[in-house]
Amino acid sequence: MAEVASESGGEVSVSWNAAEVRAEFPQLGLKVNGVRPVYLDSAATTLKPRAVIDRLQHFYSYECANVHRGAHWLSDRATSAYEEARQKVARFLGAERDSEIVFTRGTTEGLNLIAHSFGRPFLQPGDEILLTQLEHHSNILPWQLLAQEKGLKLKVAPIHPSGELVEEEFEALLTNQTKLVSFTHVSNGLGTILPIQKMIQSAQKVGAVTVVDAAQSVSFLPLRVRDLGCDFLVFSGHKLFGPYGVGALYGRHQWLEQMPPYQSGGSMISKVSFAKSDFLPPPQRFEAGTPHIAGAIGLGAAIDFVQALGLEAIESHEQRLLTMATEELKQMGGVRLFADLDHKASILSFLMEGTHPSDVGAMLDQQAVAVRAGHHCNQPLWDFYQVPGTVRASFSLYNDEEDVERWIVALKKAKEMLL
Ligand code: PMP
Numbered sequence: 001m002a003e004v005a006s007e008s009g010g011e012v013s014v015s016w017n018a019a020e021v022r023a024e025f026p027q028l029g030l031k032v033n034g035v036r037p038v039y040l041d042s043a044a045t046t047l048k049p050r051a052v053i054d055r056l057q058h059f060y061s062y063e064c065a066n067v068h069r070g071a072h073w074l075s076d077r078a079t080s081a082y083e084e085a086r087q088k089v090a091r092f093l094g095a096e097r098d099s100e101i102v103f104t105r106g107t108t109e110g111l112n113l114i115a116h117s118f119g120r121p122f123l124q125p126g127d128e129i130l131l132t133q134l135e136h137h138s139n140i141l142p143w144q145l146l147a148q149e150k151g152l153k154l155k156v157a158p159i160h161p162s163g164e165l166v167e168e169e170f171e172a173l174l175t176n177q178t179k180l181v182s183f184t185h186v187s188n189g190l191g192t193i194l195p196i197q198k199m200i201q202s203a204q205k206v207g208a209v210t211v212v213d214a215a216q217s218v219s220f221l222p223l224r225v226r227d228l229g230c231d232f233l234v235f236s237g238h239k240l241f242g243p244y245g246v247g248a249l250y251g252r253h254q255w256l257e258q259m260p261p262y263q264s265g266g267s268m269i270s271k272v273s274f275a276k277s278d279f280l281p282p283p284q285r286f287e288a289g290t291p292h293i294a295g296a297i298g299l300g301a302a303i304d305f306v307q308a309l310g311l312e313a314i315e316s317h318e319q320r321l322l323t324m325a326t327e328e329l330k331q332m333g334g335v336r337l338f339a340d341l342d343h344k345a346s347i348l349s350f351l352m353e354g355t356h357p358s359d360v361g362a363m364l365d366q367q368a369v370a371v372r373a374g375h376h377c378n379q380p381l382w383d384f385y386q387v388p389g390t391v392r393a394s395f396s397l398y399n400d401e402e403d404v405e406r407w408i409v410a411l412k413k414a415k416e417m418l419l
Contacts, residue, residue, distance in 0.1 A: 016317050018400040021309070024049040025398050032368035038403045038410075041370045043188050043216060043347050043394035046241045048302075055301035056243060059294045067293055068267055068284070082293050085300030086283070089248045092303045093233065094224035097253055102286040103296045106247035107215040108138040110234030111182070113249060113286060114211055115142035117259040118232075119180065122209075125151035127179040130208070132157045132165055132194070133384055134187040137377040139213045143182060153177070159384065163190040163339030171202055178208045185223075186216035189378035189392070190339035191347030193217070200229050209255070215239055216345060219306065219396070220315045225250050237295060242302030246295030249286075256282035263288040314397045318346035321395040321404055328408045334415065338390060346395040349376075352411070355418045357391045363414035364391075369407050 022028050025047045030037055039047060059081065065074035067082045083098070090098045104110045119142075123129075129143050133156055147154045155178075157170040174181070181203040185196050200210045211232040214223055218235040225233055232255070236247040251259075261268060261279055265288040271278045279285045306314065325348055329335055338349040352360055361373030375382055375389040382389050393407060 016313055018317075022398050022400065024051070024305075026050060026053070028398060033366070035368050036402075036406075038369040038399075038406045040393040040395060040399065040403065040407060041372050042219075042239075042396035042399075043345075043376075043392060044372055045238045045244075046219065046396055047398060048243070049241055049305050051305050052242055052298050052301045056294050056298045059297050063297075066290055078293055081297045081300075082291070085296040088300040088303045092223075092307070093248075093250050094226050095250055096226060099281070099283050100225075100250055100253050100256065102249040102251065102256070102283040103291050103299075104234070104247045104249050105245055105292070106236035106238065107136075107213060107234050108236075110232075110247055110249040111138055111211070111213065112142045113262040114182075114232050114234075114251075115146045117262045117286070118209070118255060119143075119146045120150070121260060123150055123152055123179050126153070126177065128153045128155055128175065128177040130155045130157060130170075130173055130178050130181040130203075132170070132183045133159045134163075134165070134184055134190065134192060134194070134378075134381055135182075136184060136188055136213065136215070137379070139182055139184060139211075140380065143180075156380075157183075159192075159381075161385075162341060163187065163192045163344075164341065165192075165194055165199075167195065167198070170199065174202055174206045174208065176206055178203070178206050180211065181208045182211035182213065184213040184216065185221065186345045186347075187339070187378075187381070188216050188347070189376045189381045189390070190349055191345040191394075192339050192341065193221075193344055196230075197228055204229065216347075220311055220318055220345070222311050231255055237299040237302060240299070240302050241305055243292075243295040243298040246292045246299050248299070251282070253282070256286070259286075261288065262286050265289045267291075309397065317397055318395055318399075321399055321401070322346040322348070324401065325393065325395065325404045325407070328404060329411075332408060332412060332415075338385065347392060348394070349390040349392045351387060351390055352415060352418075355415070357389050359418055360391045360411070360414050363417060364407070364410045367406075367410040367413065369410040371407075 027047045063077045065078040067079040086101050087098050089101045158166045203210045209231045212230045214235040219240050231252045233250040238244045268288045334353040336351045357373040372392045
């Protein structure tokens with residue numbers, strides 16, 4: 001039994017049965033090189049629980065039809081399931097209206113949609129966009145391309161060597177020219193949790209629009225967009241135990257209704273003629289063509305799955321593993337650990353003295369321990385530390401103490417072999 005704080009601040013008792021949670025994930029039942037695999041790459045993508053896999057199968061077996069255009073019962077069924085999934089996302093994020101949720105291909109597409117449909121029409125030459133040193137490439141490149149196209153200025157808020165944002169610098173970089181501020185909630189490279197509530201409030205003071213990249217936080221931190229006050233928030237289904245190729249964008253109604261389409265085609269128009277066409281209101285305006293219907297419905301099932309476990313219980317389980325893994329890693333010695341912070345996500349980025357990250361990754365792989373080695377789509381972050389990348393182990397709700405032990409044993413063996 002684990003004691004975790006309830007949302008109201010009191011103590012509630014939540015049982016965490018690691019074996020039961022693991023049993024929900026068929027992939028964990030595999031044998032790799034004859035042994036139980038250890039999956040420590042959830043920051044790249046999470047495994048999928050049976051509930052999500054079954055939901056996809058159910059859709060393709062019994063509800064398979066196109067949405068929003070059917071003159072038949074099967075299409076009605078698919079449309080209801082699809083719109084119900086939108087409602088689940090809206091409630092999960094605390095949006096005011098379901099229509100503030102647009103289904104996308106994932107975080108990357110969400111950010112590109114904002115750059116295209118908000119950035120192009122609403123930003124003017126000379127305007128500034130503020131990012132942080134921690135951003136994933138997908139929260140840099142759409143803004144860089146937009147800046148080149150429109151003559152905008154990109155600014156980057158620095159971090160401390162600890163991996164934390166230099167908050168005073170972030171504040172100082174916000175000026176009356178800053179029109180958009182886009183930042184990650186949790187760094188995928190380091191696990192740092194950014195003070196997004198404060199950052200949003202500061203950005204609002206200069207009248208800037210705020211975009212939150214919740215790709216890494218959505219699986220363990222509660223996100224309430226109305227309390228946060230952000231204008232946009234994006235995440236990917238596949239990092240929330242959901243299907244690939246689907247994600248969601250939250251956009252404040254006031255913006256979405258003014259924004260032009262991102263892509264165009266079927267399902268997003270009210271009238272088309274060769275002379276002129278009219279578009280549907282959001283969210284349909286931003287969902288051209290046949291959407292990833294099964295994906296959206298599967299994402300709804302993933303949300304049900306995490307809500308049944310409880311985000312607080314998930315976070316406290318992951319924190320226990322993080323504490324144990326950090327201590328063991330330090331005890332091993334000869335390790336440079338990045339962002340060794342008291343409060344962070346369950347991501348450990350490190351280098352083993354005298355070894356290359358990809359050699360360590362390969363040695364762990366031989367022992368059926370899956371980690372990520374490389375730049376993790378964070379090249380500017382590693383430029384700051386003047387290293388090409390790291391080994392990254394990320395712990396999720398289906399990991400347990402045995403995984404931590406196996407990882408440490410595998411690291412010790414890698415060290416022996418490589419040094
Ligand atoms: N932002 C962050 C912080 C991420 O971790 C990732 C995925 N690694 C992305 C954006 C991009 O997500 P996707 O590839 O699912 O679009």
